[in-house]
Amino acid sequence: MGNVGALLQNPAIWRGDRCARQLPGISTGFPALDAILPGGGWPQGALTEILFEQEGIGELQLVMPALARLSAAGHGLAWIAPPHVPYAPALTAFHIRLPRILIVRPKEDRDRLWAAEQALRCGACKGVLAWADGEDGQRLRRLQLAAGEGGGWGILYRPLHAADMPSPAVLRLSVERAGGGLKVHVLKRRGSAVAPIHLDLSSRVPN
Amino acid sequence: METKLWLSVYFPDWPLEMFFQGEAGIRPLVVAQAGGGAASIVACNTAARQLGLHPGMTVSAARALVDCLDVRVRDAEKERRSAANIAAWALQFTPVISLAVPQGMLLEVSGSLLLFGGLEGMAACIRKGLEDIGYRVLLASAPTPWAAWLFARAGKECLLTAAREAEAHLRRLPLGLLDQPAATVDALDAMGIRTLGDCLELPRDGVARRFGQELLDELDRALGRSPDPRVLFEPPVHFEDALEFPAEVWQADALLFAARRLFVLLEGLLKKRQCGVQHCTLTLFHEHHATTRLTIGMASPTRDIQRMLGILRERLGQTELPAPVQSMQLAARSIVPLEPRNLSLFPDAEQAAESWQLFLERLTARLGSEAIHGVGGCADHRPERAWCTVEPEAARELPGGESRPLWLLNPPQRIASKEGRPYWQGPLVLQSGPECIESGWWDGAGIARDYFVAEGRAGCRLWVYQDRRNARAWYLHGIFS
Structure with a gap:
């Protein structure tokens, strides 16, 4: 191991971690998670x-x-077709500023990704949450491009079986419950692979 | 006295452009005017001209020559309204505009030349603006309005500023351009007097005796020897303009392109009056079908036509037309003052607010206002009434509780129970509770429930309750996502 360490000091060797172009991150509020995300956050x-x-x-x-931090800074948070009602008392308990929340419920499915794309592109919504089932990569690619244009953080919730499908997202996590906390697997990130971490959800640092 | 400079704008294809702007139709089309006996042609498009038709012909003669001739009747009221809209648009260049000439307008521009980069710059600006909305123009300038007008009418696009130079050019113009009876011009022509210069060489008293004072007056006005007062154009209070299509239109893109011309005119009027609109209506006319009305509503008053066109694009995408469109009309009735804003030292916040507004407008245009809302807190102990949907950004905030789930099921979902234990995708294990909520007896929607936090399949945490009034049935009311 010591030999490998010495070898890696060789300036001719480039490591994946360093080459990755880092996007500015929003702290997740969980130091353990920040530590493994390129850019130190979402x-x-x-x-x-x-x-x-x-x-x-x-x-x-x-x-x-992270959403609380964005809303406190006055940025809009768009929830595109959430599966249930985002419950105001709980959001307040998580320090989300309610006036910054916008819920969009398009009647037709095809308008959901359109609305998400508009939200990401407009630049005023810095957090955009969307739920997708079997969306194809091509349409998600448009979301990724829109996010790049508007500078916001697009969060896409997908079922676990979508892990096998190709995705344009720069960061892919899968989460499962483990021992009173969350086990977070990083499926894709800019940089080299990392081991899954265990996250205690009550360990978040206060804003 | 400060020297004046008049720029005249002449629309050579004006009667045709009333019916289609910029697009040369493929079918022969003429515009006719009923005057005295038979209707006669005022203007014809290229296709008609190639078939041998020319202005001045009677319509019956033209019909005899060309089979499928499209004859449109000149509409003086519509022409007057279009002229007013163009003049309102041109008010961004100068406040001194006169419409007292047929198929044209006169602008006094000496005061604003500097702003537009000199006379050439301004003429180019006006020409480009008008060509963009589909009008061909001839431009000329001179120190007097009448000289400028004569140059433009003669097709001499000269930009003159000095009186001496203007006079030299004027002398070469043919007499036929003057606003004089044909008999006068013919009589002078018979005497070998063909240009304005020839006429000016004649002794004044003799000319006055033979042809009347009017001829001398007109020459004097052109040369600036006598004053030429003009009635100034006043911008209209409302905006309304229409345009017809040479052929019926189905495609949204084509409609959008044509609508842009109307919006440019609207923007001109709004700019001049320092106003904005919050609503305007685009009406599409079909043959044999009721008209289609599209209301373009903005979140705040604006005069930014890109914003209006963005909304119109969405509205057109949503609308099903019953039939092709023959003509369209744009009307803006409520024009409101738009306060000029100070530029912000840190433009980010302002830009963000603006793009947020635009985003809301676009969503509303496509999805309808009922698809967009915010969430707010309400002071009620009943969980389903502790929140409400509100207008975006109008949410009330009340202190929340850590013990509440992020997702609320609306309405609560009845779940099964096995041996008195709740069951949802598997048996649920109650972790904490009960929290008894009993409230609302006063408004007939009272509840009496015992709430628990339960753990279910794969460690999910749920908010369930047992209804104490209804046989202790179990319900799922929230998910601690």
């Missing part, structure tokens, strides 16, 4: 995918501290 101006099997394990709580 990537701004890009799409983040969160894959989960069962709702109710804390998949929303994972993004709450």
Whole structure:
């Protein structure tokens, strides 16, 4: 191991970690998670995918501290076709500023990605949450481009079986419940692969 | 006295452009005017001209020559309204505009030349602006309005500023251009007097005796020897303008392109009056079908036509037309003052607010206002009434509780129970509770429930309750996502 360490000091060797162009990050509020994300947080101006099997394990709580920070800074948060009602008392408890929340419920499915794209592109919504089932990569690619244009943070919730599908998102996580907390697997990030981490959801740092 | 400079704008194809702007139709088309006996042709398009038709012909003669001739009747009221809209647009160049000439307008521009980069710059600006909305123009300038007008009418696009130079050019113009009876011009022509210069050489008293004072007056006005007061154009209070298509239109893109011309005129009027609009209506006319009305509503008053066109694009995408469109009309009735804004030292916040507004407008235009809302807190102990949907950005904030789930199921979902235990995708294990909520007896929607936090399949945490009034049935009311 010592030999490998010495070898890696060789300036002729480039490591994946360093080459990755880092997007500015929004701190996740969980130091353990920040440590493994390139840019030290959720990537701004890009799409983040969160894959989960069962709702109710804390998949929303994972993004709450960062959303709270964005809303406190006066940025809009757009929720495109959420599966249930985002409950105002709980949002307030997570320090989300309610006036910054915009819920969009298009009647037709095809308008959902359109609305998400508009939200990401407009630049005033710095956090955009969307839920997708079997969306194809081509249409998600448009979201990624729109996020790059508007500089916002796109969060796409997808079922776990979508892990096998190609995705344009720069960051893909899958989460599962483990021992009172969340086990976070990084499926894709800019840089080299990292081991899954265990996250205690109550360990978030206060804003 | 400060020297004046008049720029005249002449629309050579004006009667045709009333019916289609900029697009040369493929079918022969003439515009006719009923005057005295038979209707006669005032203007004809290229296709008609190639078939041997020319202005001055009677319509019956033209019909005898060309089979499928499209004859449109000149509409004086519509022409007057179009002229007013163009003049309103041109007010961005100068406040001194006169419409007292047929098929044209006169602008006094000496005061604003500097702003537009000199006479050439301004003429180029006006020409480009008008060509963009589909009008061919001839431009000329001179120190007097009448000289400028004569140059433009003669097709001499000269930009003159000095009186001496203008006089030299004027002398070479043919007499036929003057606003004099044909008999006068013919009589002078018979005497070998063909140009204005020839006429000016004649002794004044003799000319006055033979042809009347009017001829001398007109020459004097052109040369600036006598004053030429003009009635100034006043911008209209409302905006309304229409345009017809040479052929019926189905495509949204073509409609959008044509509508842009109307919006440019609207923008001109709004700019001049320092006003904006919050609503305007685009009406599409079909043959044998009721008209289609598209209302373009903005979140705040504006005069930014890109914004209006963006909304119109969405509205057109949503609308199903019953039939092809023959003509369209844009009307803006409520024009409101738009306060000029100070530029911000840190433009980011302002830009963000603006793009947020634009985003809301675009969403509303496509999805309808009912698809967009915010969430607010309400002071009620009943969980389903502790929140409400509100207008975007109008949310009330109340202190929340850590014990509440992020997702609320609306309405609560009845779940099964096995041996008195709740069951949802598997048996649920109650972790904390009960939290008894009993409230609302006063408005007939009272509840009495015991709430629990339960853990289910794969460790998911749920908010369930047991209804104490209804046989202790179990319900799922929230998810701690």
